[in-house]
Amino acid sequence: MKASLSLGDLTLSPPLALAPMVGLSHSALRTLALELGGVGLLFTEMLSVTRLPEENASVSPFLLRYPEEQPLFYQLFVSPGQDVVPAVDRLHQLGAQGVDLNLGCPAPNLRKQGAGCALTNDREQVRRIVAMLRSATSLPLSAKIRLGASLNEEELVDFCRMLEGEGVDLLSVHGRLHKEKFCRRPRWDWIGKVKSAIKIPVLANGGIFSVEDARRCLEMSGADGLMIGRGAACRPWLFGEIARELYGAPCLPVSLTLPEIYFRFIQLLERFRPERRLGRLKQFTHYYGQNFTYGHHLAIAVQTSVSVEQASERACQFFSGSKEEE
Ligand SMILES: Cc1cc2nc3c(=O)[nH]c(=O)nc-3n(C[C@H](O)[C@H](O)[C@H](O)COP(=O)(O)O)c2cc1C
Numbered sequence: 472m473k474a475s476l477s478l479g480d481l482t483l484s485p486p487l488a489l490a491p492m493v494g495l496s497h498s499a500l501r502t503l504a505l506e507l508g509g510v511g512l513l514f515t516e517m518l519s520v521t522r523l524p525e526e527n528a529s530v531s532p533f534l535l536r537y538p539e540e541q542p543l544f545y546q547l548f549v550s551p552g553q554d555v556v557p558a559v560d561r562l563h564q565l566g567a568q569g570v571d572l573n574l575g576c577p578a579p580n581l582r583k584q585g586a587g588c589a590l591t592n593d594r595e596q597v598r599r600i601v602a603m604l605r606s607a608t609s610l611p612l613s614a615k616i617r618l619g620a621s622l623n624e625e626e627l628v629d630f631c632r633m634l635e636g637e638g639v640d641l642l643s644v645h646g647r648l649h650k651e652k653f654c655r656r657p658r659w660d661w662i663g664k665v666k667s668a669i670k671i672p673v674l675a676n677g678g679i680f681s682v683e684d685a686r687r688c689l690e691m692s693g694a695d696g697l698m699i700g701r702g703a704a705c706r707p708w709l710f711g712e713i714a715r716e717l718y719g720a721p722c723l724p725v726s727l728t729l730p731e732i733y734f735r736f737i738q739l740l741e742r743f744r745p746e747r748r749l750g751r752l753k754q755f756t757h758y759y760g761q762n763f764t765y766g767h768h769l770a771i772a773v774q775t776s777v778s779v780e781q782a783s784e785r786a787c788q789f790f791s792g793s794k795e796e797e
Contacts, residue, residue, distance in 0.1 A: 486696025
């Protein structure tokens with residue numbers, strides 16, 4: 472396993488990425504993951520190519536970013552016919568390290584706009600958008616896909632070769648079909664079919680919650696690295712564990728307790744405007760609570776709080792009587 476991955480001038484070391492996730496992959500979680508160690512690449516949540524140029528970067532929770540959050544790829548979702556150039560110009564001003572195209576999100580609101588995985592129904596539109604992105608930036612360009620609408624190796628491989636041919640530098644592959652839910656096991660072996668058909672690096676994504684999952688996913692896919700989503704919201708120190716155990720990185724084991732990590736997250740949320748904090752805390756707690764035997768009690772306590780202060784007090788009470796998941 473190669474402990475680093477080069478993309479032009481950029482080195483991802485280790486090749487472990489925090490996945491783009493709406494409401495989760497923001498400045499606070501990105502910073503927490505960096506502090507706990509082992510993450511080599513960060514993504515924003517998906518950003519509208521039309522709204523991005525108008526966002527106020529100093530207050531927008533989507534664009535707020537601290538200098539240490541590097542390397543950071545900004546993920547765009549694009550509908551057919553939209554211009555990407557103003558958004559990419561904005562990303563240059565914001566100091567992006569890379570630009571990512573969302574070709575995998577099946578959410579109904581994106582589907583309605585013909586963006587995310589719906590865009591892949593029209594291969595020529597994808598080609599046009601990727602070509603437009605490629606000529607708009609010399610930054611690394613990545614794309615994130617699912618395996619397709621149905622299992623078809625030839626179509627999948629052709630599609631990925633097209634992306635590669637149009638100048639995509641890095642491909643993240645979520646090992647599920649467009650309509651498959653998270654309860655279905657991801658098909659890591661199918662990510663391997665993509666990996667062996669193209670020359671650009673591939674990040675394998677889907678269902679990685681432990682070092683053992685990471686090891687098996689890398690073995691089955693032969694991918695160049697991993698992208699982790701929910702597992703990182705649940706266990707933000709997971710990158711460090713994988714980096715240490717699979718890549719031999721000099722990451723020290725985390726000495727903070729679970730409550731300390733939770734309260735550090737709350738502290739990091741203070742960089743957002745007050746009205747933007749509670750929703751993000753609720754979303755994070757939904758995942759973080761899974762570290763505790765009765766974690767759903769924590770999630771409910773926070774979910775029904777009316778302020779971050781109330782949520783913090785309730786979390787404190789929960790931690791004082793709780794047990795970690797075995
Ligand atoms: C709450 C949530 C929000 C997500 N938002 C995005 C997004 O903005 N862009 C994207 O490409 N994928 C998004 N995803 C998909 C993840 O990036 C990832 O592909 C998926 O969660 C599978 O990986 P995991 O099993 O490691 O979580 C989201 C997933 C979740 C759970």
